[in-house]
Amino acid sequence: MLSGSTGQSTDLTATLQHTNTATPRKSKIVYFFVQWTIKTNPSQQSPVRHAMSYLSNFNAETGKTILVDILKTVNQPDNSKKLAEAKANSGKEMIKMMQNVFPLVMQIQIEVIKDYGFPGNREGLVQFEQIIREFEREEVDIARLRAQIRSIYLPPININSTNDVLI
Numbered sequence: 001m002l003s004g005s006t007g008q009s010t011d012l013t014a015t016l017q018h019t020n021t022a023t024p025r026k027s028k029i030v031y032f033f034v035q036w037t038i039k040t041n042p043s044q045q046s047p048v049r050h051a052m053s054y055l056s057n058f059n060a061e062t063g064k065t066i067l068v069d070i071l072k073t074v075n076q077p078d079n080s081k082k083l084a085e086a087k088a089n090s091g092k093e094m095i096k097m098m099q100n101v102f103p104l105v106m107q108i109q110i111e112v113i114k115d116y117g118f119p120g121n122r123e124g125l126v127q128f129e130q131i132i133r134e135f136e137r138e139e140v141d142i143a144r145l146r147a148q149i150r151s152i153y154l155p156p157i158n159i160n161s162t163n164d165v166l167i
Contacts, residue, residue: 055131060139062116063132067145070112074152079108083152094154101153109149 073079086104090096106125113128114120136143 058131060135060142063135063139063142064145066113066116066128067132067142067149069115070109070149071145073108073112074105074149079104097153105149105153 074083083101083104086100087097090100106122109128110120110122110125113124118124118128132142132146136146
């Protein structure tokens with residue numbers, strides 16, 4: 001049992017069973033993030049209720065929707081212009097891309113995911129990315145969309161397949 005600052009007890013197992021209408025895998029993902037939220041936000045009035053508000057209904061379709069919204073936001077004229085300028089200043093140097101382009105893409109992602117209930121900060125983005133990585137193992141569309149987003153800030157890397165050496 002967990003006790004919030006309101007004095008009410010919440011049985012985590014019952015909460016998870018109530019929200020687990022999909023797969024056991026979804027239950028494990030939700031359980032992990034509920035535990036993570038409780039550990040990282042102990043002063044929160046109702047950590048379980050807060051975590052469950054956006055995670056309990058999260059599924060592959062929600063993930064796809066968010067990823068598509070991120071791509072749409074990246075392609076808006078203002079954002080596209082900022083990213084193009086940052087890429088031009090970076091050239092093909094990966095370190096400069098990570099210094100100039102990566103923060104812009106992360107900020108865009110944070111702005112989008114907070115509209116879906118995730119915290120609008122780095123921790124919210126980490127939560128989202130971890131969930132998406134779990135889903136991309138089974139969902140080709142999620143893997144494709146995530147690769148499109150990553151291609152914005154990661155320059156292409158040529159690999160010599162004969163020797164598996166970076167060129």
